[in-house]
Amino acid sequence: MMWPGLRSGAKGEGLSAAQVAVKVAEAERRERETRQHLDSPASERGPYDGDPEDLAEQWVARHAEWRRVAALMDGQGWLIYSPERDVQGSAWARERDAQREGALARRAAWQRERQDARDELKAKVWLSGEVSRRLRVIAARTGLEPEQVLAQLVxxxxxxxxxxxTVDAFTPR
Structure with a gap:
């Protein structure tokens, strides 16, 4: 199970089995609390409560991960948790990091597109019949759309x- 938001390697490094057991108990309590909160009417939730379903899913995943770490330590006889020896947890951490980097890159691209869209100007231009015919001829000769010729002109x-x-003489490309 992959668990969002928790990095047992970062948060669990150097913890003893007893400390991991405390983390398991805390995650179990928080999972139970978020499920109860999820079952409460929406009117009882505060305006700053995030998505209660998302929070509940995160605590379910964290609980499962801390149980996995505890079972791994018990099964391997580790006195302290070491992420370097946790092959599965390390693989999940790398996968999460890659997903996070991809999400950040997609968000940055989306923000750039939004900024570009705000900077763009879309205008309808009504041209006389004669000017419109000349523009279409120019566009046809260059293989461009009339809008592209106007954009180059501007x-x-x-x-x-x-x-x-003023516009210096130019050849649309």
Whole structure:
């Protein structure tokens, strides 16, 4: 079972069997409490209580993981927990780290896209028939869409000191 949010290696390193037993008991108590909280009416929950189902799932997973660590220590005869010797726990930790890094990268990409979308300007431009025909001819010759030609045109606009707009001659690409 993979458990979100708990790193027994980081939190359990150097713990004795008795200390791990305390962690098992605490996780069991918290699992029970979060299940009871989950069963309580939503009106009794505070405005800052997170997702009670998510919290309950986390404590179920943490309880299971601390039980696994206790059983591993007992089965291997370890006096203290060492994440380096816990092959399964270490593999899960690496997998969690990879998932977390992927999630952070996806979130950063999503935030960049949102910022780019806020910076974009979408405009409808009504052109006269003659200007529209010329734009379509230019676009057809370059293999671009008319909107792409206009975007390239706007990229090259300069504003003079007197506020006049100018564009040097260019070939759309």
């Amino acid at each position: 990229d090259r606009v300069r504003v003079d000191d007197d506020g006049a707009l």
